[in-house]
Amino acid sequence: xxxxxxxxxxxxxxxxxxxxxxxxxxxxxxxxxxxxxxxxxxxxxxxxxxxxxxxxxxxxxxxxxxxxxxxxxxxxxxxxxxxxxxxxxxxxxxxxxxxxxxxxxxxxxxxxxxxxxxxxxxxxxxxxxxxxxxxxxxxxxxxxxxxxxxxxxxxxxxxxxxxxxxxxxxxxxxxxxxxxxxxxxxxxxxxxxxxxxxxxxxxxxxxxxxxxxxxxxxxxxxxxxxxxxxxxxxxxxxxxxxxxxxxxxxxxxxxxxxxxxxxxxxxxxxxxxxxxxxxxxxxxxxxxxxxxxxxxxxxxxxxx
Amino acid sequence: xxxxxxxxxxxxxxxxxxxxxxxxxxxxxxxxxxxxxxxxxxxxxxxxxxxxxxxxxxxxxxxxxxxxxxxxxxxxxxxxxxxxxxxxxxxxxxxxxxxxxxxxxxxxxxxxxxxxxxxxxxxxxxxxxxxxxxxxxxxxxxxxxxxxxxxxxxxxxxxxxxxxxxxxxxxxxxxxxxxxxxxxxxxxxxxxxxxxxxxxxxxxxxxxxxxxxxxxxxxxxxxxxxxxxxxxxxxxxxxxxxxxxxxxxxxxxxxxxxxxxxxxxxxxxxxxxxxxxxxxxxxxxxxxxxxxxxxxxxxxxxxxxxxxxxxxxxxxxxxxxxxxxxxxxxxxxxxxxxxxxxxxxxxxxxxxxxxxxxxxxxxxxxxxxxxxxxxxxxxxxxxxxxxxxxxxxxxxxxxxxxxxxxxxxxxxxxxxxxxxxxxxxxxxxxxxxxxxxxxxxxx
Numbered sequence: 222x223x224x225x226x227x228x229x230x231x232x233x234x235x236x237x238x239x240x241x242x243x244x245x246x247x248x249x250x251x252x253x254x255x256x257x258x259x260x261x262x263x264x265x266x267x268x269x270x271x272x273x274x275x276x277x278x279x280x281x282x283x284x285x286x287x288x289x290x291x292x293x294x295x296x297x298x299x300x301x302x303x304x305x306x307x308x309x310x311x312x313x314x315x316x317x318x319x320x321x322x323x324x325x326x327x328x329x330x331x332x333x334x335x336x337x338x339x340x341x342x343x344x345x346x347x348x349x350x351x352x353x354x355x356x357x358x359x360x361x362x363x364x365x366x367x368x369x370x371x372x373x374x375x376x377x378x379x380x381x382x383x384x385x386x387x388x389x390x391x392x393x394x395x396x397x398x399x400x401x402x403x404x405x406x407x408x409x410x411x412x413x414x415x416x417x418x419x420x421x422x423x424x425x426x427x428x429x430x431x432x433x434x435x436x437x438x439x440x441x442x443x444x445x446x447x448x449x450x451x452x453x454x455x456x457x458x459x460x461x462x463x464x465x466x467x468x469x470x471x472x473x474x475x476x477x478x479x480x481x482x483x484x485x486x487x488x489x490x491x492x493x494x495x496x497x498x499x500x501x502x503x504x505x506x507x508x509x510x511x512x513x514x515x516x517x518x519x520x521x522x523x524x525x
Numbered sequence: 526x527x528x529x530x531x532x533x534x535x536x537x538x539x540x541x542x543x544x545x546x547x548x549x550x551x552x553x554x555x556x557x558x559x560x561x562x563x564x565x566x567x568x569x570x571x572x573x574x575x576x577x578x579x580x581x582x583x584x585x586x587x588x589x590x591x592x593x594x595x596x597x598x599x600x601x602x603x604x605x606x607x608x609x610x611x612x613x614x615x616x617x618x619x620x621x622x623x624x625x626x627x628x629x630x631x632x633x634x635x636x637x638x639x640x641x642x643x644x645x646x647x648x649x650x651x652x653x654x655x656x657x658x659x660x661x662x663x664x665x666x667x668x669x670x671x672x673x674x675x676x677x678x679x680x681x682x683x684x685x686x687x688x689x690x691x692x693x694x695x696x697x698x699x700x701x702x703x704x705x706x707x708x709x710x711x712x713x714x715x716x717x718x719x720x721x722x723x724x725x726x727x728x729x730x731x732x733x734x735x736x737x738x739x740x741x742x743x744x745x746x747x748x749x750x751x752x753x754x755x756x757x758x759x760x761x762x763x764x765x766x767x768x769x770x771x772x773x774x775x776x777x778x779x780x781x782x783x784x785x786x787x788x789x790x791x792x793x794x795x796x797x798x799x800x801x802x803x804x805x806x807x808x809x810x811x812x813x814x815x816x817x818x819x820x821x822x823x824x825x826x827x828x829x830x831x832x833x834x835x836x837x838x839x840x841x842x843x844x845x846x847x848x849x850x851x852x853x854x855x856x857x858x859x860x861x862x863x864x865x866x867x868x869x870x871x872x873x874x875x876x877x878x879x880x881x882x883x884x885x886x887x888x889x890x891x892x893x894x895x896x897x898x899x900x901x902x903x904x905x906x907x908x909x910x911x912x913x914x915x916x917x918x919x920x921x922x923x924x925x926x927x928x929x930x931x932x933x934x935x936x937x938x939x940x941x942x943x944x945x946x947x948x949x950x951x952x953x954x955x956x957x958x959x960x961x962x963x964x965x966x967x968x
Contacts, residue, residue: 228871232866233860233869234697235893
């Protein structure tokens, strides 16, 4: 009897990129802004981030245990969700509220829809919205990084920050959203690593900038004052909840930008990035369906 | 000798595809003729189409090149003995892909005597080229195994204006076509002009990937030949991007024409021939010796000293690997062809067929875990046919056959790009195959 060989279908080689590697890349790209947030807002910010990450991983682990499913915390997607949620919260958020946010993100938004790859909305962002409407008071308690006194985010109140302060993040806001500079560096890293394509961020940010210019608003506030950079680079580009096709990504990005602008300009809320992304998440399957390309050679009349 | 014009650039480039680690370890390793095996097992179905019908019986004496089976239909090819000796048996075996196939078993006398009746094939007119390909037993040597004479007999109402010679060799590891260009250059040159002249083809484009600069240099001699008086034979430097050598892809690069699903190259005015097929056909016409041995690359992660060999058809893989000095202890799987599209064999008792151009003995690395699809879209971005494998997987899972039809899965050529790039390690190429089978079942 000769040796038994393994028989599998082709191809027989695979690229080394993995789901885990991609999640790690996004985490790496977020870290500079996260660390900066901790320096800016102090220990309370670090505690919020640690709480959201640990709770998110624990929630996923317990869910898998309870349902006797294969453990999936090794793919680092729960870590990423926790980190993103934490970066979207104020450093003054009570830790128990932050923990509830992680549980909502992992259990309600992600696992109840089938887990990784099956959620229709971005877990971290949806959880932030849930917290925002449930704990409106505690959630909008921001502090100024300079004197650690209560302060509104630049979008909520007329401020006198310079462009430099705005761009590098010396102003009130969520832990991870203040430094546009570091977020853009993270985005460039992801693009160089080919984890994300520039289409959505450019369309999103570009649309907001253009609409603000036309409306005669303050461009530096619109671009650097709120959650636009964090949302456009890291939340709107979430694979699962954004379109697959390039044309779809463009539509998605422009749609996010328009809704953000409309909410900020005409709504009763100071910030609209989260809601804009959530609304476009819902449209994603339809955008995908209507932007599929024809296969190679389809509709070609044979020459001759 | 006229001075050849500069090397052509591709007319159009396909979207998608990807860069692979070339692993052309054997590029400069000269081919070695493997000694006659003691016994050969020659399968009667080494091509697409009907199996050949055996015309020898147990105990018959045969020589190298003796016809042992006739074509079983128009889309079929005759089979010849690859050794001299005695027919030991004609029987069904499962040593190929695991299904039962008929084999002619021949015990070699070790002399490798040529059949004395072999004589050069005389080409008088147009249709003789196809007849020569048929008597040679020639099938697409790039791996598909489509009988060449069918390709060379297009229906009268289509006009063929371009002959595309495929020397792209885009699969990793394989260098057998490249070695043909180096070692059989004159056969390639003469073969190209013979086919061009007899079939009355206006233009010849020889496509080579940029990772083989020496092949491009050598093949320039084809374009520089005195027979090319009107400068209609050109070399095209193709990007080293898999799957550049796929038929549809190379036609698009060479002519800018898109070949729709279900159509043949002749429908867009092209004939595509592998460079080794051209040389083999020419040698048959010159000597009468049909396709009885094949140049193959033996390489892979379990092979310490990769080689190019010229091996009689029907030689068991075990003997080939022994000859190269491969320790079977290190081998987890054996592939016939390249790592992207090659077929795995069920045992080392399997034998070399006409269409094989490489044997890869692979040792497995630790596989990365499969996760759920994260919808990154890399499969769609890399698909040269602009398909959406991840969406096909979803539709297949929920049994939505209507959606499967809308996703145009019949365009898939199973090049393997989607599975290769998938970070979630999903078996998307197999999903495409299953989806195609599901659609066929529904019809």
